[in-house]
Amino acid sequence: MLIAQISDIHVTPDLSSLQTLERAIDWLKTFRPDALVVTGDLVDDGWRQGYRLIAECLRSLDCPVHLLPGNGDDAFLMRSELAAVGTWAAAAGPMHFRGAVNGLILCGLDVTVAGQSYGDVLPHLHWLTSALADVKTPVLLFMHQPPFKVGIESLDQVRCRNDGALLGALEAMDRQPLAIACGHVHRPLSGRLGSIPVQTCGSLCPPNPLLLDGRADLPVADAPSFLVHDVTDAGLLSHVVSIPAPRERTTD
Ligand SMILES: [Fe+2]
Numbered sequence: 443m444l445i446a447q448i449s450d451i452h453v454t455p456d457l458s459s460l461q462t463l464e465r466a467i468d469w470l471k472t473f474r475p476d477a478l479v480v481t482g483d484l485v486d487d488g489w490r491q492g493y494r495l496i497a498e499c500l501r502s503l504d505c506p507v508h509l510l511p512g513n514g515d516d517a518f519l520m521r522s523e524l525a526a527v528g529t530w531a532a533a534a535g536p537m538h539f540r541g542a543v544n545g546l547i548l549c550g551l552d553v554t555v556a557g558q559s560y561g562d563v564l565p566h567l568h569w570l571t572s573a574l575a576d577v578k579t580p581v582l583l584f585m586h587q588p589p590f591k592v593g594i595e596s597l598d599q600v601r602c603r604n605d606g607a608l609l610g611a612l613e614a615m616d617r618q619p620l621a622i623a624c625g626h627v628h629r630p631l632s633g634r635l636g637s638i639p640v641q642t643c644g645s646l647c648p649p650n651p652l653l654l655d656g657r658a659d660l661p662v663a664d665a666p667s668f669l670v671h672d673v674t675d676a677g678l679l680s681h682v683v684s685i686p687a688p689r690e691r692t693t694d
Pocket of ligand 1: 483512513514586625626627
């Protein structure tokens with residue numbers, strides 16, 4: 443199974459991130475993943491038209507699409523404008539989702555906290571535990587904020603809280619997720635929560651520099667990127683795909 447993950451589009455009226463999304467979706471239309479998961483921060487500043495434009499773009503992809511909000515999203519606008527694209531576990535409240543593609547369970551946990559940039563998993567562990575109870579097939583778990591420190595202070599202040607409780611809940615299950623796949627960091631990186639791999643997806647808006655604590659803000663040339671999770675009988679491989687640059691116009 444090939445599960446594409448895009449994250450942190452942060453569409454604004456200047457439309458540059460929307461154009462990056464359009465190039466990513468064009469790539470995916472040819473690639474034909476089995477499903478696409480969007481892990482939050484679709485639009486900045488509650489711009490309703492931005493959600494409409496994203497919905498139009500995502501509808502052109504011929505596969506199931508699952509959507510989580512990020513801390514920058516307006517959950518009400520996102521639900522109403524993307525209702526024809528994604529489905530959620532409940533008609534109101536947290537925007538969790540649970541889907542399946544050929545036996546692979548795709549589980550999205552909405553850990554956003556209204557009015558805050560950090561996330562918190564604690565209020566949602568009951569839902570997660572029941573959503574994954576008695577699961578007999580592989581699971582990929584998606585969240586917006588990652589449940590660990592990434593070494594960048596400004597991001598660590600707004601990480602997902604109560605990661606220990608999340609680990610305890612996951613370890614109590616018969617089958618742990620193959621991985622937890624997140625956004626929010628605007629850089630692809632991998633780590634672990636206990637023994638469970640955690641991968642963050644790059645952003646479709648310009649990536650963050652590698653501002654590791656105590657280190658200089660050195661220039662980097664990272665491009666906007668997304669992930670393709672390849673789930674096989676042997677396990678999971680997560681590929682980073684950089685967005686192709688727009689074609690240059692020629693004058694002759
Ligand atoms: Fe975020």
